[in-house]
Amino acid sequence: MRRLYFLVPDTAIAKAIVDDLLRxxxxxxxxxxxxxxxxxxxxxxxxxxxxxxxxVHALERGVALGGATGALxxxxxxxxxxxxxxxxxxAVVALTLAGAGFGAWTAAMIGIAEPNARxxxxxxAIKDGQILIMADVPALxxxxxxxxxxxxxxxxxxxxxxxxxxxxx
Numbered sequence: 001m002r003r004l005y006f007l008v009p010d011t012a013i014a015k016a017i018v019d020d021l022l023r024x025x026x027x028x029x030x031x032x033x034x035x036x037x038x039x040x041x042x043x044x045x046x047x048x049x050x051x052x053x054x055x056v057h058a059l060e061r062g063v064a065l066g067g068a069t070g071a072l073x074x075x076x077x078x079x080x081x082x083x084x085x086x087x088x089x090x091a092v093v094a095l096t097l098a099g100a101g102f103g104a105w106t107a108a109m110i111g112i113a114e115p116n117a118r119x120x121x122x123x124x125a126i127k128d129g130q131i132l133i134m135a136d137v138p139a140l141x142x143x144x145x146x147x148x149x150x151x152x153x154x155x156x157x158x159x160x161x162x163x164x165x166x167x168x169x
Contacts, residue, residue: 001030002142005159006133006149007125011039013153014131018044020148021135030136034119036126049112051134052119058111059104066103070096122159132159 008014014033021031032047049055074092081087115123122132137145146158 001136002139004135004137004142004145005122006135006156007122007159008131008133008153008156009129011041011044011131013156014041014044014133017133017149017153017156020152021145024141024145024148026135026137026145032134032136034122034126034132034134036129039129039131041131047132047134052116053112054114054116055108055111057117058107058114062103062105062107062111063100064103066106067096067100069103070099073099 006017008017018031018033022028028045031045032051033041033044034047034052035041071092074087074095077087077095078089078092119132126132135145149156150158
């Protein structure tokens with residue numbers, strides 16, 4: 001799957017593009033619309049926190065850093081056991097999992113409040129009242145979908161694609 005980006009000037013065009021995407025058998029859950037808070041997105045699939053925030057990337061970093069920290073603490077406890085305790089490999093695994101869980105939790109708390117870094121290039125247009133449509137399409141249909149949108153709506157700004165969609169579409 002690849003994520004395509006389209007900037008449109010108003011909700012009428014956005015609704016028409018979403019209708020065309022649905023007719024092209026792109027499911028509702030693979031279409032995400034993002035606009036500033038002054039624009040009403042009636043009957044449009046609004047982007048959730050997974051698309052509009054940096055939650056996914058923060059989770060990835062939190063799990064990796066927390067797991068690595070937990071593993072290092074577990075290995076240090078294995079080499080230098082505190083107070084003559086016997087620590088086995090299970091403690092290292094438990095500390096690694098605990099670190100990964102704690103890292104994921106804390107990173108999610110931070111990441112949900114941060115805007116998505118991939119959408120940074122669209123922030124000025126969204127602030128000016130334009131609407132961003134993100135569509136997750138099969139890689140083989142990318143050109144077909146872009147041509148369909150361009151054919152029906154030549155004024156739409158095609159803003160390219162990501163090589164792959166995020167973990168949580």
